Amino acid sequence: MLVEPSAAPIATIGDLFGHLFKSREQTLRPTTIERDRYHLALWRRELGERSVLVTLNEAAITRARAQIATATSAGTANDGFNIVKTYLTWAFNQGLLSTQFFKSIRKLKVPPKERNERAWWTATEVEFALSCAREDAQTATAVLYVAIGCFLGLRPEEAIMLRWQDIELDAIDPLTKARCPVAHITPHDEWTPKDGEARAIPICDRLYDILCDFRRPSGYLLEATVVRTKRKPNAPWAYRYDPKKVWKRVNERIVAAGGKAITAYGMRHSFASNLLIANVPDFKVSKWLGHADARMLHRHYGHLRSYDRDINAGSAATRPSQSSTRTGA
Numbered sequence: 001m002l003v004e005p006s007a008a009p010i011a012t013i014g015d016l017f018g019h020l021f022k023s024r025e026q027t028l029r030p031t032t033i034e035r036d037r038y039h040l041a042l043w044r045r046e047l048g049e050r051s052v053l054v055t056l057n058e059a060a061i062t063r064a065r066a067q068i069a070t071a072t073s074a075g076t077a078n079d080g081f082n083i084v085k086t087y088l089t090w091a092f093n094q095g096l097l098s099t100q101f102f103k104s105i106r107k108l109k110v111p112p113k114e115r116n117e118r119a120w121w122t123a124t125e126v127e128f129a130l131s132c133a134r135e136d137a138q139t140a141t142a143v144l145y146v147a148i149g150c151f152l153g154l155r156p157e158e159a160i161m162l163r164w165q166d167i168e169l170d171a172i173d174p175l176t177k178a179r180c181p182v183a184h185i186t187p188h189d190e191w192t193p194k195d196g197e198a199r200a201i202p203i204c205d206r207l208y209d210i211l212c213d214f215r216r217p218s219g220y221l222l223e224a225t226v227v228r229t230k231r232k233p234n235a236p237w238a239y240r241y242d243p244k245k246v247w248k249r250v251n252e253r254i255v256a257a258g259g260k261a262i263t264a265y266g267m268r269h270s271f272a273s274n275l276l277i278a279n280v281p282d283f284k285v286s287k288w289l290g291h292a293d294a295r296m297l298h299r300h301y302g303h304l305r306s307y308d309r310d311i312n313a314g315s316a317a318t319r320p321s322q323s324s325t326r327t328g329a
Contacts, residue, residue, distance in 0.1 A: 012052055014049035015053070034282070046068055058104075065080075068080060077108055119262040121150065122274065129146050129254055132259070133250050137249075138246050144210070144221045147207055149270075150267045150270050151203070151315060160220075160241055165217075167181070243264075274314040278314065280313050
């Protein structure tokens, strides 16, 4: 690893991270740079920007990693530690650390539930999942569940409660006159999203085509074979429909064809991962997911009417023309 010599002495964690990150930035892929930036920010916060490098020890590392695991996940803490070890190894080779104590620190154990939740589909795998969903007996529900999960990043309960009247497929940008379809995640019928606030997500070209295939004037996107009755006053909330049987069949068909099964929540992770890998800014992904945590940097936004073309980066196929229109049933 070719690193330019530092003009200033490297004495603190902040000095080390800042100097080496700047040098590595010249040779790494943009997605790797953003990944490193994300993890280093977590470790800067927990280790302390001004912590003296020569006083760093195993206890400080394990304590910082535990804090990160609590705030995020064990997997995220392990991923970040692997990056930090690269920086500490360089520091040792430069004589800035006297030992490589960090090499004996074992990875945190990732709970099975967390491992399953972290599984996700690449853009190509999403297309494969959609083809499997089209073979299901409840084709519309199966395809739409996969599509809005992977291309809108909805939580499972948001997908269950999404209605056709919440989707603007025919919206037009008043300035450019280009199509700008958008999905509104909005409270209705005593239900509210997890964060309690409405948000809007631009609809990518791939999802637009799928929605037009199944378009209806009103009603829920996921058609229920059995609709649950309305809850009694003060009773726990019960969603109108649970698509777990459809989801199970789709996953079974995917696995039988040699694909990878994920959880329903993994579709949301697929949405975010595919966009971030495509180098879509994290503040945009955060906005579309409805996140308010510090790592995503931004709190909830209200209804957005502008259409952002970056939403198309998360799908496997994007048409060259962005201005064409299409009418549904």
